[in-house]
Amino acid sequence: MATSVLIVDDNDVFRFSARAVVQAAGYDVVGEAGDVAAAVAQVHALHPDVVLLDIQLPDGDGFTLANELAAEEGAPTVVLVSSRERDDYGSRIDDASAAGFINKLDLSRASLEALIGHG
Numbered sequence: 001m002a003t004s005v006l007i008v009d010d011n012d013v014f015r016f017s018a019r020a021v022v023q024a025a026g027y028d029v030v031g032e033a034g035d036v037a038a039a040v041a042q043v044h045a046l047h048p049d050v051v052l053l054d055i056q057l058p059d060g061d062g063f064t065l066a067n068e069l070a071a072e073e074g075a076p077t078v079v080l081v082s083s084r085e086r087d088d089y090g091s092r093i094d095d096a097s098a099a100g101f102i103n104k105l106d107l108s109r110a111s112l113e114a115l116i117g118h119g
Contacts (some may be wrong), residue, residue: 070097
């Protein structure tokens with residue numbers, strides 16, 4: 001059974017392209033969300049194995065959401081994504097409850113597999 005992924009990003013174009021990359025890598029995209037509130041609802045409804053989570057969302061940030069999800073039983077693995085560079089966030093990425101960070105331009109099968117394994 002393929003690893004299930006929820007894509008959380010407020011940019012429709014990125015969600016579309018991320019879905020294509022994630023599916024081509026062998027993962028099962030079970031849902032999408034455009035903000036923190038929708039992401040929380042989708043996580044609770046769909047129980048994905050992985051959440052591909054944008055750091056900057058209109059109603060909150062990915063760091064806070066990653067930490068909140070990690071505190072829940074059966075928490076999904078979180079992979080943070082951003083169009084900004086890793087260095088722009090300083091130690092916040094390392095301090096977050098996430099498997100790691102991928103710049104949106106670097107999203108690929110290889111970058112996903114490096115953080116979460118095969119689909």
